[in-house]
Amino acid sequence: NLEVGIVGLPNVGKSTLFNAITKAGAEAANYPFCTIEPNVGVVEVPDNRIQVLTDMYHPKKTIPAVMRFVDIAGLVAGASKGEGLGNKFLSHIRETDAIAEVVRCFEDSNITHVAGSVDPIRDIEIINTELCLADLETTQKRADRIAKVAQCGDKAAKAEYEVLKKVLAALEEGEPARKAGLTEDELPHVKDLNLLTLKPIIYIANVSEDEAGDPDSNPNVKRVEEYAAQEGAQVVAVSAKIESEIAELPDDEASVFLEELGLPESGLDKLIKASYSLLGLINFFTAGADEVRAWTIVKGTKAPKAAGKIHTDIERGFIRAEIVSYEDLIACGSEQAAKEKGLVRLEGKEYVMQDGDVTYFRFNV
Numbered sequence: 001n002l003e004v005g006i007v008g009l010p011n012v013g014k015s016t017l018f019n020a021i022t023k024a025g026a027e028a029a030n031y032p033f034c035t036i037e038p039n040v041g042v043v044e045v046p047d048n049r050i051q052v053l054t055d056m057y058h059p060k061k062t063i064p065a066v067m068r069f070v071d072i073a074g075l076v077a078g079a080s081k082g083e084g085l086g087n088k089f090l091s092h093i094r095e096t097d098a099i100a101e102v103v104r105c106f107e108d109s110n111i112t113h114v115a116g117s118v119d120p121i122r123d124i125e126i127i128n129t130e131l132c133l134a135d136l137e138t139t140q141k142r143a144d145r146i147a148k149v150a151q152c153g154d155k156a157a158k159a160e161y162e163v164l165k166k167v168l169a170a171l172e173e174g175e176p177a178r179k180a181g182l183t184e185d186e187l188p189h190v191k192d193l194n195l196l197t198l199k200p201i202i203y204i205a206n207v208s209e210d211e212a213g214d215p216d217s218n219p220n221v222k223r224v225e226e227y228a229a230q231e232g233a234q235v236v237a238v239s240a241k242i243e244s245e246i247a248e249l250p251d252d253e254a255s256v257f258l259e260e261l262g263l264p265e266s267g268l269d270k271l272i273k274a275s276y277s278l279l280g281l282i283n284f285f286t287a288g289a290d291e292v293r294a295w296t297i298v299k300g301t302k303a304p305k306a307a308g309k310i311h312t313d314i315e316r317g318f319i320r321a322e323i324v325s326y327e328d329l330i331a332c333g334s335e336q337a338a339k340e341k342g343l344v345r346l347e348g349k350e351y352v353m354q355d356g357d358v359t360y361f362r363f364n365v
C-alpha cells in the first residue's frame with residue numbers, strides 16, 4: 001500500500017484536507033489488511049476501468065486500488081531540533097513513499113498565519129530547511145560511523161562514504177538530497193537512511209473557496225508552480241474547504257457541484273492522480289465471477305513480483321501469467337471472445353506488466 005505523508009505549517013489547511021480525505025474514504029471493510037489509525041485516511045484511486053470490468057463480470061465484490069494518506073502533524077520551524085513534536089514527527093514521515101506539502105495560498109484575515117503573512121514560498125523554505133536539517137543529521141551520523149572503515153580500504157564502505165559525501169555537500173548548501181545528482185548505482189547506498197529530501201514531493205496549493213473553480217487566478221499558486229518547476233516537483237491546487245464540502249455529498253450531487261464550479265474532477269482525485277504519476281504507479285486488474293480488483297504496482301514491475309502483491313505464494317510458485325490488455329478485452333466484449341481472437345497472451349517471468357493488464361496468474365503450490 002502506497003502511503004503519502006501530508007505535511008505543512010500549522011493553519012495552512014492540513015486538517016481540513018485530511019478530513020475531506022477521511023470522509024471520502026474507502027469502505028474500510030474491503031481492506032482488512034490496512035490497519036486504520038486516526039491519522040490515516042484510505043481513499044480509492046479513481047479509475048473508470050474498474051466499473052467497466054464490474055459491468056462485464058458481475059462479480060460478488062469489486063475492490064478498487066487504494067492509497068493511504070497520513071496526516072503528519074507537528075512540523076514547525078525548529079522541528080529538526082526537537083521543537084514541537086519534533087522527533088516523533090520525523091519518524092512518521094520517514095516511513096512514507098512520498099510527501100505532500102500543503103501550502104497556504106488563501107487570504108483570510110480571520111485565520112492567523114504562524115509566520116504573520118501569506119507567503120507560500122517562504123513556508124516551503126521553512127519546511128524544506130527542517131527536512132534538510134533532519135537529513136543532514138542522519139547522513140552525518142552515518143558518515144561518521146563508517147569513516148574509519150572506509151579509510152582502512154574497505155571497498156563497500158568506501159563506495160558508501162563517497163555517496164554520503166555527495167549527499168552531505170547538497171544538504172550543507174540547503175539543497176534537498178534529490179538534487180545531489182545521485183546515479184542509479186549510487187542510490188542503493190543511501191536507501192536505508194530513508195532520507196526525507198530524497199522522497200518525491202507534491203505541493204498542495206490551498207486556495208480560497210471562491211478561487212476553487214479557477215485556482216490559477218491566485219498569484220500565489222503561480223509562484224508555487226514556478227518554484228516547483230525548478231525542483232521538478234508537481235503542484236496540485238485545491239480548496240481544502242471546498243474539498244471537505246464535496247466529500248460530504250453523495251456521488252451524484254458531488255458531480256453536480258463540481259460541474260457548477262466548472263471543474264472536471266475533485267481536488268482529491270487530482271491529488272491521487274498526481275501522486276500516481278509522481279511515483280510512477282500503474283494498475284493491473286484481476287477479474288472473475290468472485291471479484292474484480294485493481295492492484296497498484298510501480299511501472300517496470302515484472303509479472304512474478306506483481307503476482308506477489310496478491311500473495312507471496314503466487315510469486316514463489318509463479319508459472320506464467322495469462323494476460324489480456326484492458327483495451328483488447330473491452331473491444332472483444334468478453335474474455336471468451338478475446339481468447340478466440342488469440343488476444344489472451346501467455347507471459348513468463350521476464351514479462352514487464354503494463355497498465356491495464358487483466359491478469360490471471362498460474363502458479364504451483
Ligand code: GDP
Binds near residue numbers: 009014016108207
Ligand atoms: P492545519 O493547522 O494546517 O491543520 O489547518 P486547518 O485545516 O485546521 O485550517 C486552519 C484554519 O483555516 C481553519 O479555520 C480552516 O477552516 C481554515 N481554512 C482551511 N482551508 C481554507 C480555505 O480554503 N479557505 C479559508 N477561508 N479558510 C480555510
